[in-house]
Amino acid sequence: MQAQARQQARPARPWWRYGMVWMVIGGPLVVVVAGIATAVIAFRGADPVVRPAPAQVAAEEAFDLQPAMAGRNHAATGSVPAPR
Numbered sequence: 001m002q003a004q005a006r007q008q009a010r011p012a013r014p015w016w017r018y019g020m021v022w023m024v025i026g027g028p029l030v031v032v033v034a035g036i037a038t039a040v041i042a043f044r045g046a047d048p049v050v051r052p053a054p055a056q057v058a059a060e061e062a063f064d065l066q067p068a069m070a071g072r073n074h075a076a077t078g079s080v081p082a083p084r
Contacts, residue, residue, distance in 0.1 A: 015021055052060075
C-alpha cells in the first residue's frame, strides 16, 4: 500500500529524462551522421575519370571478339588468356 502511495506521489518525468530514449534515438542518429560524412568524403575526394589509351581499347575489343571456343578452352586447360 505504501509503494502505491509513493508511486502516485512521484511526478512523471519528461521523455528526455529517460536514458533509454537517448540510446534509441542516438544509435540511428550516429549512423545517419556517419553516412553523410562518408558521402561528403566520397564526393570531395573522387578521382577524375581516366580515359583508356586507344591501343588498350583496341586490345580489349579484340579480346572481347574472340570465338566462344577459344574463350572457353582456357577454363578447361587452365591456361591464362592473353593479358589485357
